[in-house]
Amino acid sequence: MAMTPKSEYSASELATLPHVVVVGGGFAGVSTVRKLANRPVRVTLIDRHNFHAFLPLLYQVATAGLEPADVAYPLRTIFGHAKNVRVRHARVSAVDQARNVVVLQDGNEIGYDHVVVATGAVASYFDIPGAKTYAMPLYTLANARRLRNRLLRSLEDADVAAETSAVSLNFVVVGGGPTGVETAGALSELIEIAVRRDGLRLDREKVRIRLVDVAPRLLTAFPESASTYAIKELRSMGVDVELGRSVVEVEQYGIRFSDGERLDAAAVIWAAGVTVAGTLASHLATKIGPSGRALVGADLRVDGSENVWSIGDAAAIADPKATFYPQLAPLAIQSGRHCAEQILRVLRGEATEVFRYHDKGIMATIGRRAAVAKLPHAGVIKGTIGWLAWLGLHLWYLVGFRNRLRVLINWTWRYFDWPSGPRLIVADAETAP
Amino acid sequence: MAMTPKSEYSASELATLPHVVVVGGGFAGVSTVRKLANRPVRVTLIDRHNFHAFLPLLYQVATAGLEPADVAYPLRTIFGHAKNVRVRHARVSAVDQARNVVVLQDGNEIGYDHVVVATGAVASYFDIPGAKTYAMPLYTLANARRLRNRLLRSLEDADVAAETSAVSLNFVVVGGGPTGVETAGALSELIEIAVRRDGLRLDREKVRIRLVDVAPRLLTAFPESASTYAIKELRSMGVDVELGRSVVEVEQYGIRFSDGERLDAAAVIWAAGVTVAGTLASHLATKIGPSGRALVGADLRVDGSENVWSIGDAAAIADPKATFYPQLAPLAIQSGRHCAEQILRVLRGEATEVFRYHDKGIMATIGRRAAVAKLPHAGVIKGTIGWLAWLGLHLWYLVGFRNRLRVLINWTWRYFDWPSGPRLIVADAETAP
Numbered sequence: 001m002a003m004t005p006k007s008e009y010s011a012s013e014l015a016t017l018p019h020v021v022v023v024g025g026g027f028a029g030v031s032t033v034r035k036l037a038n039r040p041v042r043v044t045l046i047d048r049h050n051f052h053a054f055l056p057l058l059y060q061v062a063t064a065g066l067e068p069a070d071v072a073y074p075l076r077t078i079f080g081h082a083k084n085v086r087v088r089h090a091r092v093s094a095v096d097q098a099r100n101v102v103v104l105q106d107g108n109e110i111g112y113d114h115v116v117v118a119t120g121a122v123a124s125y126f127d128i129p130g131a132k133t134y135a136m137p138l139y140t141l142a143n144a145r146r147l148r149n150r151l152l153r154s155l156e157d158a159d160v161a162a163e164t165s166a167v168s169l170n171f172v173v174v175g176g177g178p179t180g181v182e183t184a185g186a187l188s189e190l191i192e193i194a195v196r197r198d199g200l201r202l203d204r205e206k207v208r209i210r211l212v213d214v215a216p217r218l219l220t221a222f223p224e225s226a227s228t229y230a231i232k233e234l235r236s237m238g239v240d241v242e243l244g245r246s247v248v249e250v251e252q253y254g255i256r257f258s259d260g261e262r263l264d265a266a267a268v269i270w271a272a273g274v275t276v277a278g279t280l281a282s283h284l285a286t287k288i289g290p291s292g293r294a295l296v297g298a299d300l301r302v303d304g305s306e307n308v309w310s311i312g313d314a315a316a317i318a319d320p321k322a323t324f325y326p327q328l329a330p331l332a333i334q335s336g337r338h339c340a341e342q343i344l345r346v347l348r349g350e351a352t353e354v355f356r357y358h359d360k361g362i363m364a365t366i367g368r369r370a371a372v373a374k375l376p377h378a379g380v381i382k383g384t385i386g387w388l389a390w391l392g393l394h395l396w397y398l399v400g401f402r403n404r405l406r407v408l409i410n411w412t413w414r415y416f417d418w419p420s421g422p423r424l425i426v427a428d429a430e431t432a433p
Numbered sequence: 434m435a436m437t438p439k440s441e442y443s444a445s446e447l448a449t450l451p452h453v454v455v456v457g458g459g460f461a462g463v464s465t466v467r468k469l470a471n472r473p474v475r476v477t478l479i480d481r482h483n484f485h486a487f488l489p490l491l492y493q494v495a496t497a498g499l500e501p502a503d504v505a506y507p508l509r510t511i512f513g514h515a516k517n518v519r520v521r522h523a524r525v526s527a528v529d530q531a532r533n534v535v536v537l538q539d540g541n542e543i544g545y546d547h548v549v550v551a552t553g554a555v556a557s558y559f560d561i562p563g564a565k566t567y568a569m570p571l572y573t574l575a576n577a578r579r580l581r582n583r584l585l586r587s588l589e590d591a592d593v594a595a596e597t598s599a600v601s602l603n604f605v606v607v608g609g610g611p612t613g614v615e616t617a618g619a620l621s622e623l624i625e626i627a628v629r630r631d632g633l634r635l636d637r638e639k640v641r642i643r644l645v646d647v648a649p650r651l652l653t654a655f656p657e658s659a660s661t662y663a664i665k666e667l668r669s670m671g672v673d674v675e676l677g678r679s680v681v682e683v684e685q686y687g688i689r690f691s692d693g694e695r696l697d698a699a700a701v702i703w704a705a706g707v708t709v710a711g712t713l714a715s716h717l718a719t720k721i722g723p724s725g726r727a728l729v730g731a732d733l734r735v736d737g738s739e740n741v742w743s744i745g746d747a748a749a750i751a752d753p754k755a756t757f758y759p760q761l762a763p764l765a766i767q768s769g770r771h772c773a774e775q776i777l778r779v780l781r782g783e784a785t786e787v788f789r790y791h792d793k794g795i796m797a798t799i800g801r802r803a804a805v806a807k808l809p810h811a812g813v814i815k816g817t818i819g820w821l822a823w824l825g826l827h828l829w830y831l832v833g834f835r836n837r838l839r840v841l842i843n844w845t846w847r848y849f850d851w852p853s854g855p856r857l858i859v860a861d862a863e864t865a866p
Contacts, residue, residue: 050589051857067502074856076631089589141857156483156522198509402846406839413835423507424484424574
């Protein structure tokens with residue numbers, strides 16, 4: 001079997017190649033398939049969406065800074081050039097390891113030689129009453145659209161109510177990690193624009209954004225100085241940072257804390273943590289990792305299996321120094337590449353290699369011109385330089401030149417505060433008038 | 434009362450000004466309010482959406498050529514600079530002329546000195562069984578998104594079905610006017626990209642687009658030569674043009690014709706004609722115009738009223754030469770401007786003037802590089818020149834520089850056939866995975 005990349009296989013050649021099925025088109029799944037494109041395997045990539053979404057920027061879609069098409073890219077378009085890759089728009093209900101088939105929710109089955117489970121993560125609600133029903137997570141493009149509609153509608157309603165009485169409005173962001181910090185900052189900018197440019201009759205002082213976390217500081221994965229900086233920046237943007245507070249209940253338009261305080265809230269945004277998405281990853285082996293993740297060996301194969309792999313947020317990958325590697329986008333990408341290489345090695349009859357994560361650092365933006373980055377060897381970068389680094393890195397990783405160009409235009413607009421922006425409320429299930 | 438434009442009124446000055454309520458933020462309503470901005474009136478613009486949508490390009494959103502934010506612009510952003518304009522995001526249930534109040538669906542009431550009803554048009558189904566339930570119109574941004582999801586899902590499903598059997602797919606466009614012609618052409622381009630660039634395993638020959646109309650030719654508002662040209666261009670793009678055919682029933686995935694033929698259809702797109710939107714316009718006077726439109730006098734006041742006006746698609750406006758003016762975007766814009774001027778005249782105690790439509794011509798695009806335009810004094814323009822004229826005109830009329838820039842980028846991409854585009858299926862009511 002030739003191992004040099006080959007740009008095209010004929011249909012009959014393809015049929016004889018080993019079949020790799022990749023479940024999930026996020027960072028991990030897409031980087032796996034990219035490595036397998038035009039290699040001597042047949043690949044089927046299955047996702048319940050027809051696009052790859054750039055999750056780190058979903059909060060921008062939710063706060064009306066970017067459009068869905070800016071942060072998402074059709075999977076078929078990414079792999080349209082690779083003749084050995086098939087994209088299947090479907091939901092997977094099970095991996096039947098006894099028969100080596102993936103079972104789809106519509107009842108169809110797809111046989112595999114190797115299967116890669118890259119089903120990612122969803123918000124974790126820690127069994128807090130009401131949280132799953134009423135809190136608004138940011139894990140899919142649909143989540144982001146729904147949150148955007150909620151935010152804009154709240155502002156519209158408050159504008160009407162302001163005609164007859166004094167209005168106060170709370171938005172609560174639960175979780176002081178990067179997603180929570182970024183969402184709170186962007187939300188503050190959205191309200192600023194709505195009041196100053198769109199002329200909503202709201203008293204900016206009466207619109208409170210509360211960023212709450214049970215931890216004693218923000219951004220616990222960063223050094224202490226990053227937390228201090230983020231708190232200072234957020235406060236200057238009018239965000240109340242409330243630390244050491246835990247949520248005991250979420251209502252449709254309210255929230256209750258363990259200290260007894262109850263608050264009306266126009267929206268409770270949930271950025272408190274993640275757990276494994278769906279049931280696929282946790283059913284791959286008898287032993288499972290933390291929060292239901294698939295426990296994998298050093299080569300990323302599921303514990304005890306020869307041809308079942310798991311990567312990205314769906315997998316618990318042992319870190320030689322600590323317990324498990326953190327759940328980050330660069331880790332998902334690197335684990336995807338490694339997995340693809342190991343599958344090719346196994347198919348060639350070679351021994352697999354141990355996965356090592358190369359730390360690229362972590363970043364969080366707080367608003368225009370303010371961000372923090374922790375780089376592996378350079379310490380912490382803050383302020384405008386941090387923001388430019390954040391911007392450059394995110395642009396770089398967006399799939400497709402057009403997306404980068406459009407995001408750059410949108411960001412430039414927002415940076416200079418031109419009075420435009422996709423602040424559209426497009427109803428979810430609207431009927432004819 | 435000063436009649437020179439004034440850039441800003443104090444709150445106390447505003448309260449003493451006459452109140453003009455405009456219902457509807459389409460071409461007609463927006464052009465009325467633009468003329469009234471910073472004039473000696475208080476204006477409230479009410480719309481059930483928080484944005485103004487550029488309806489002539491909705492078919493581009495439906496066929497994944499443009500994004501919603503490319504063709505829509507927040508009303509608050511358009512009028513944020515005008516201190517005498519208020520935007521209200523609400524639905525209107527009635528105009529109570531006895532009490533001079535507009536009644537909102539939420540029960541609130543808004544008093545007026547003058548009211549302008551610019552509620553526009555919706556698709557007309559001519560009481561054809563099933564049409565209202567199953568046919569897909571293109572009159573709102575939500576319509577366009579729903580149609581896009583349906584089109585892309587049909588192609589995905591066909592790709593899966595093609596694994597096991599030969600697949601044929603029909604898309605039916607009902608109505609041979611500009612909307613039907615433009616949609617059929619753009620749909621053909623979408624399928625072309627899906628097959629050639631995204632690698633969908635469909636036999637292009639088995640995917641039929643059928644453009645049907647009961648009339649003996651297309652584009653009846655244009656000269657015969659435009660119809661001949663459009664038919665030739667559409668056929669070269671693989672669209673079946675079927676004239677003299679009438680639809681007797683629409684099913685969820687099918688259509689029946691008067692000649693007895695029944696066809697499976699992945700989508701039935703409805704571009705067959707319009708009728709008045711909602712019930713507001715038809716309840717303004719005892720006498721009503723064609724298809725429920727408000728019958729207005731030469732100055733655009735509703736028959737028999739002193740302070741109730743109707744404009745755009747909601748109104749039946751007498752044409753001195755024919756019966757009524759056609760329902761077109763330029764007419765909506767011109768009638769909005771005229772209405773605003775007449776309200777100011779009435780408030781100054783002056784006599785009103787007769788509305789005259791200045792014909793700017795009509796246009797329809799068939800695909801990249803092909804369009805027809807009928808200009809008032811220059812006859813018919815066809816081909817690439819027509820397409821460039823169409824492009825320039827549509828760009829010009831888009832609200833906001835950023836929208837123009839983004840549409841230009843999207844069109845340029847599409848024109849040169851770069852393998853990108855917002856072909857995303859974003860579910861309407863998606864739940865967590």
